[in-house]
Amino acid sequence: MLRQCGTTLLFETRGRGLVEITRHVAEWANGSEIQEGVLTLFVRHTSASLVVQENADAEVREDLDRFFARLVPDGDPLFRHRDEGSDDMPAHVRAALSGVHLSIPVAGGRLALGQWQGIYLWEHRLRPHQREVALHLVGD
Amino acid sequence: MLRQCGTTLLFETRGRGLVEITRHVAEWANGSEIQEGVLTLFVRHTSASLVVQENADAEVREDLDRFFARLVPDGDPLFRHRDEGSDDMPAHVRAALSGVHLSIPVAGGRLALGQWQGIYLWEHRLRPHQREVALHLVGD
């Protein structure tokens, strides 16, 4: 018999960069005792995103953030929306490019992540923020 | 007891740019009377996309579109696929960068969007088009 559960997890970021949240998400999913199903994650903000990335070498995440900083420069004169700071509109663009939601199957009681995959909350603002991630799991 | 429902919504775009569809999507989801669950949206085209973005200042969407127009220029000589116009291949690239689907949890009878989040259909072609968005909702 299929069933579902949901929650909202809160994370503190330390300014721009990727924060690994795999363990927190997996602990909540494991607690549901759902063995087979699908997990949805959704970040409730417009200047943060959710990505699956390599969990081995921290330089990967630093390079990723460095690439995005070059691609979408803070204070770019192209942008007219500047009232909330020079890093605000770039944060919205970075969120559009990297995405605000993830869907990950659950199989054999585990998230179907590959060996080198972790789940990351990506803070795009320069300052620390508290971020809400809504989770939903359906399965049995 | 879990149940599901689905539909296809049609939207008219007025050429390149973001069209807010939050209200239409929420009305359909509310009509299902599903209180907890997860909503999937999927745009059935290769030159439009679906994004969650800031719903307050219209300049954010204009800046977003302006950034994408600079990143993926119309008529870029890099592109060989030109038969359908100088904005066609850029539209496919823009769709790959921003995504054609969204998954949003439903909690307490409402889409779990943050306060500043809206759902947008992003038209990437210069001319107006009619676009189909397939919706699916599972929950109870």
Place this chain on the structure above:
Amino acid sequence: MLRQCGTTLLFETRGRGLVEITRHVAEWANGSEIQEGVLTLFVRHTSASLVVQENADAEVREDLDRFFARLVPDGDPLFRHRDEGSDDMPAHVRAALSGVHLSIPVAGGRLALGQWQGIYLWEHRLRPHQREVALHLVGD
């Protein structure tokens, strides 16, 4: 009564580029005999991605890959993570930009893809790889 099924499909890539997997995915989904529901696809790697793109003109996929190669150049001196080759960190960035998962509604016993849409596994490494795609389908 809602039910679910899941599997993992293996695909061999021939190096960088897009591999159409629509037929394999649709065959598996059809075999479930689920008429209405939602399909989730998730690639279990950090240097490949999943996209929905035009299925008509092969030049579209070549242009898409050519655009990404220019946007995220192999061997870019910006990147410090270089131990696994000059195409490795670009592959992670390309995966962040294009996404590792897809959600596609099923309606009337068919994937709700538009007429010109196909499902593609995008290999971002230069060499051939075997890639695992986890699938999950819920519906009835």
